[in-house]
Amino acid sequence: MSAPNSDYDPVQVEALSEKEVNKAIEKALKDISAAKNLEELKIAKINHLGDKSPIALANREIGSLPPEAKAIAGKRVASARSQISESFNKSQKFLEIEHENKILISQKEDLTKVLASPDVSLVNIGSRHPLSQIAEIMSDVFIAMGYEVAEGPEVEAEWYNFDSLNISASHPSRSAQDTFYLESMDSGKVLRTQTSPVQMRAMLTRDLPIYVVAPGRVYRKDELDATHTPVFNQIEGLAIDKGLSMADLKGTLDHFATSLFGSGVVTRFRPSFFPFTEPSAELDVQCFVCKDKFNPECKTCKGTGWIEWGGCGMVNPKVLQTAGIDTTQYSGFAFGMGLERTLMFKYSITDMRDIVEGDIRFSKQFGSVLR
């Protein structure tokens, strides 16, 4: 740094003049903002903040100024430096982010190949059979209403499956053409033909009032075809309480239908006959195929507009008596429907064989959350 020169007029030091300094700032900011990448920015930094930059050179001149001018010049140079630095930092940050993004973008991976690849690739998730799922969904509706899930054996006593339910010894359903008998015709043991024996078991063992559902597998001697299967699933419901009537039954089943098929699905009762209920009713659901446009040729509902969903009724007082329930105090209702049938019309499954054959492509369609 040169020594102070008494006859030197600081105003005369051109490099420190306001005009020159502003010019230097202007040039610096222009160069910095013009830098298209970190390399160009680095050059701009050397040019405008480096040792040989106009500002650095101007700074060197300050020492030669008289004391009273030093302060003003110092302030001017410092302000210029900070303006330029700030601009540089901003640009640097921006260009760094831009640079990083460029690198990341260059690492682009085609994620659509995930969808294009087989299921058993990086992660492998299986599926649950829609029948077990629908059994759970249906049970859950009733659990929410306060019911419990009751169970019973599949190899069942004839007494539970038939006699106790008021099904007479000569009833056609007891023939060997319809019911599987075990070991011999007179063993008194059958593969249960319905989940209704669980009703009797519940009534004989549970305290009143009783509100139970019983999903389960049942057997009838049909050959497997598009609409029949010898082994299928039902869900049975039973309520025994004081003051229950057909109105409670209808309300319960309407609620059930709504929660399964959504609001707007119409159901109806038709007079029917079951030995274990009196009065008895068929429960129908409006045909899903021709619901919006009635088709007299509809194969699903045989042109009737309704699909038979299940049976129901007031528990026959004869059955209550067999269960030892006081019929002057208690009454009850019961209902049952097929799970396969429900699955079929809910999801437009046209071939029963798809449900029973175990082809994994069937279950996979439904995933693990049946809706």
Place this chain on the structure above:
Amino acid sequence: MRVPVSWLREFVKLGPQVTDAQIQEAFVSLGFEVESVIIHGSVTGELLTGEVVEIKHLDQFKKPIRYCKVKIGSQTRGIVCGATNFSEGDKVVVAMPGAVLPGNFEIAVRKTYDHLSEGMICSERELGISDSHEGILVLNKSVNVGSDAKKILGLGETVFELSVLPDRGYALSMRGIAREVAAYFNKKYQDPITRYKKIKPTRSGVNGKILANKKVANFSLVTLSGVNPNASTPEFIKHRLNQMGMRSISLPVDVTNYVMLELGQPLHAFDKKSVKGTISVRLAKKGEKIKTLDNQVRVLMDTDLVISDSQKAISIAGIMGGANSEISEKTREIVIEAATFDAATISHTARRLGLTSEASKRFERSTDPNLPEYAAKRAAQLLVEFGGGKIVGAKYKKSPLPAKRIRLKFEQVYAVTGIAIKRSEVIKNLNKIGIKTLEGEAALTAVIPSWRSDLETPNDLIEEILRLHGYQHIKGRLPKAPSGFGLSKKQKIKRQITQVLAASGSHEILTYPFMAEADLIKLQIASKDDRFKIIKIFNPLSDEKPAMRTTLLPGLMEVAIRNLSRGINNFSIFEIGNVFQNHKNFKSIPKIGVGFPPKKLTLKEIDSSLALENLHLSLIAVGQAIESGWWGEGHDHSASSVGQILKSLFDQLAIEISFQGTGANPWHPGRSTKLLAAGEIVGEFGQLHPTVVNNFGLNKDVFGFEISLAKIIGLAARDRKYSAIGKMPFAIEDLALVVNQEQNALEIQDAIKRAGGNLMESVNLFDTFTGQQIGEGKKSLTFRLLLRADDRTLTSEDLGQVRERILHRVSEDFGAQVRT
């Protein structure tokens, strides 16, 4: 049961304002499912009756062709016809040019076989009223020529096909159906039997006798003589039988069928000449034989009812007549039998013989015991009217039953239906269907008509009242069930198990629980194994699977093979389901009464006589668990990979498991093991024995497991305690040990854990290695140890001591050396 609307309208004056659609609605509402709506032969254009006045045979063609002159009203037309079952003088149906027959078959004047054919002589088939191949439809001679044949044949009429519930036998007749429809539309109904007065009993005619009192409530015989055997059935009966799906056979047979359809009383006509002496109804002798009308010889039991003359059985009561007394084309003297038989007896016999008829269908569902005399009279009169002859005798044997009475409290109607049906409607609804009522203050007494044997209890009456009120009027309400406890612990665990297995990459399947002993042999299971305690099905669907399964594996193998055959090569499938085992208490269950609860002990005995049902879980895996691809190397399913699925499952259930030894058949002797939970063997897993897999016709490595879920669910349901998790700094040490090749890893891991004591948080095997460097017959196992103290930071001294203890233990117990 078919119901022609025209016939129905004859019984009930419905008026034109009631449409077929409304009648259909009525049936549904009354509880008769409409199976189909048949339009009986829909023909447009002119269809006229004609008389064949001349037939000219055209011999120059390959098939018999005839040119017929047919008189239709005042004109005569020439028609070419290929059928030969009619002759000059016969009355036939002619489709005139412009008529359109079913199948859009339009009739036109055309030249054919060198003659101008001006119409067509029709068969039943062409008119769409039957599948008969008998040729041209020949009409009764009494028909007027030139009249509208559509009317005579009932063409274009609606016929409902109804499914009648088993308790409503009375509805298998126009009499019963019409009463219901009249009640629905609030129309007057006159029971037809009030028009058909019964014939007074006479001294003459064939005598009847009941020799099985409890099984026969009515046995009526009407004898006719001088019936013209050549008389043909009038068209109105023919076309109605046709609409009902029955075929016209001969006048006597047609008349008995017609009256059965009309009134619901099955009738049988015998040729009096082949009947000797008195006709009785009795129980058959054991082994007694009879040839029925279908020419089959039937062997009877002493529980079957037969109709018999003084020498032989002439009919199986209520089911089918005997060939020995069949009406022939020479029969002039006829005995009409109308009876009421015990429903259960008829159904039992019909089922045993595998022989059902229109008659047995009605008797099985109970018939009206007051009907036989009227029905016999009606049939006799029709025979007299259309076949000539006269009634020469009528004999009735009857054990009259008092009318049943049922008391119904009015309040019960609301209690059961939930609808406030007015007292007056209650009474009206019962009266409308023939139930008389005696009204009291709070209750009524219903007098049940003879045709309603199904009505026994107040609830039965309420169903009738509700049915006529309309089920659609039931307004739903939700009962207030007490708060439940949701699923039981065990039910929740079962759901969780299915979810975990699906999450582990397996697909749930559900197979039929049937198998054959041969399956166990394919699995090479030792014959002493419990799985051979099989329960046989008396009447299996197929002889290939005549028993209940004792293992889930055969079902899974079948499904695996099906998937493979459909091009699915990599999968893991599982099933949760019961297996069924025989046991020493699996005995016959004696008859138990109803109407009162059985004793607790009886119920216990029932349950202990049933099958041992155990819930099992089995899984099999084939091909790759993870496929190879752009994402990296895949890997095959293996004994270890299915073991890993099991481990994850038990981790999820928080049950500690262990393995023991190797699995028995059907498992691979080198790549399988027994699974222990809480010290008990709960199943086996690994690779299936290659021979077993071959036995199932597969040549692939198959891996899997089968475990008993009952025990596991029990373990998972146990209460458990939480132990606090450590939060002090941890240390990780890797330890590579060289041991003998056959040494199992679990024992080493156990030893390390035990030697580590409190400080050992986890020990995991992460590398195994064999090779030259290690030495012949040796392998290296590398464990990663995570150590942590409850109360302090571990020092290098601590770690040194632990390491020392471990090395000492494993070298002492297993001769393990640290790998250098």
